[in-house]
Amino acid sequence: MDKNLIIDVGVHTGQDTEFYLKKGFRVIGIEADPQIYESAKNRLNYYIDNGQLTLLNIAVSTKDEPVTFYANSDRTFWGTTSLYQVNKTKLSFGTPFVEITVEGCRFEKILEQFGIPYYLKVDIEGTEILCVNALRQFDEKPQFISIESTKTSWDTWLNELAVFKELGYQKFKAINQAEVPKQVCPSPAREGQYIPYQFEYGASGLFGEETPGNWLSESEIIKVYKGIFWNYKTLGINGIISRLPGGKLLLDKLNIKEPWYDIHTSL
Numbered sequence: 042m043d044k045n046l047i048i049d050v051g052v053h054t055g056q057d058t059e060f061y062l063k064k065g066f067r068v069i070g071i072e073a074d075p076q077i078y079e080s081a082k083n084r085l086n087y088y089i090d091n092g093q094l095t096l097l098n099i100a101v102s103t104k105d106e107p108v109t110f111y112a113n114s115d116r117t118f119w120g121t122t123s124l125y126q127v128n129k130t131k132l133s134f135g136t137p138f139v140e141i142t143v144e145g146c147r148f149e150k151i152l153e154q155f156g157i158p159y160y161l162k163v164d165i166e167g168t169e170i171l172c173v174n175a176l177r178q179f180d181e182k183p184q185f186i187s188i189e190s191t192k193t194s195w196d197t198w199l200n201e202l203a204v205f206k207e208l209g210y211q212k213f214k215a216i217n218q219a220e221v222p223k224q225v226c227p228s229p230a231r232e233g234q235y236i237p238y239q240f241e242y243g244a245s246g247l248f249g250e251e252t253p254g255n256w257l258s259e260s261e262i263i264k265v266y267k268g269i270f271w272n273y274k275t276l277g278i279n280g281i282i283s284r285l286p287g288g289k290l291l292l293d294k295l296n297i298k299e300p301w302y303d304i305h306t307s308l
Contacts, residue, residue: 064233102145
């Protein structure tokens with residue numbers, strides 16, 4: 042494991058990547074959408090030039106060959122290679138997607154080329170588990186991993202947890218992504234060097250020992266996620282309240298955001 046390396050799968054606008062770079066880490070960034078890749082490349086060009094950042098325009102896939110990527114014109118962070126995710130998003134939000142062909146690559150190949158990172162962040166809309174499964178082939182593991190956890194299938198979430206356990210991860214946190222813009226970088230820093238940083242909505246935010254809250258055991262995180270799933274069924278875009286007459290207007294009036302969590306884990 043390279044203690045100075047972070048792999049960011051799903052760079053999007055580059056705000057998380059920029060945070061890791063400013064804290065002094067070397068970063069391998071992966072972004073599938075060609076237009077977003079170019080935008081992030083322009084934003085982070087200084088770090089590319091000095092060798093601190095390697096930015097790859099590829100999609101994590103099961104095979105090393107071109108794949109279909111579904112870009113969303115309304116919400117760029119909804120881009121995905123998962124047709125299931127596309128159909129689910131269309132059903133919930135009625136938002137359009139555009140099909141483009143991008144280069145696909147197995148995550149195992151990325152790890153073989155660049156090494157095992159200290160922290161692995163994955164946010165690729167429904168295919169995060171591909172990156173986690175790839176770690177089965179390596180003796181070394183990242184100290185920390187975060188993925189956007191599923192919120193609609195309890196069995197799928199239990200499978201994600203089972204894979205983490207199989208890989209040796211025993212400590213967990215559920216981080217409310219809607220609260221990330223409120224996060225404050227601790228001083229002194231617990232990861233890398235201290236920098237003041239304001240996260241935008243949609244960022245993954247703090248990582249490792251800087252994440253808010255206490256690390257939880259398997260039984261404790263299961264209890265937490267039972268509450269998360271219940272909130273989603275109640276307050277989600279297709280939840281009980283939103284299906285009632287005037288329910289969506291009520292949620293908007295109360296400024297209640299749809300639950301959206303990353304699961305962080307540590308060895």
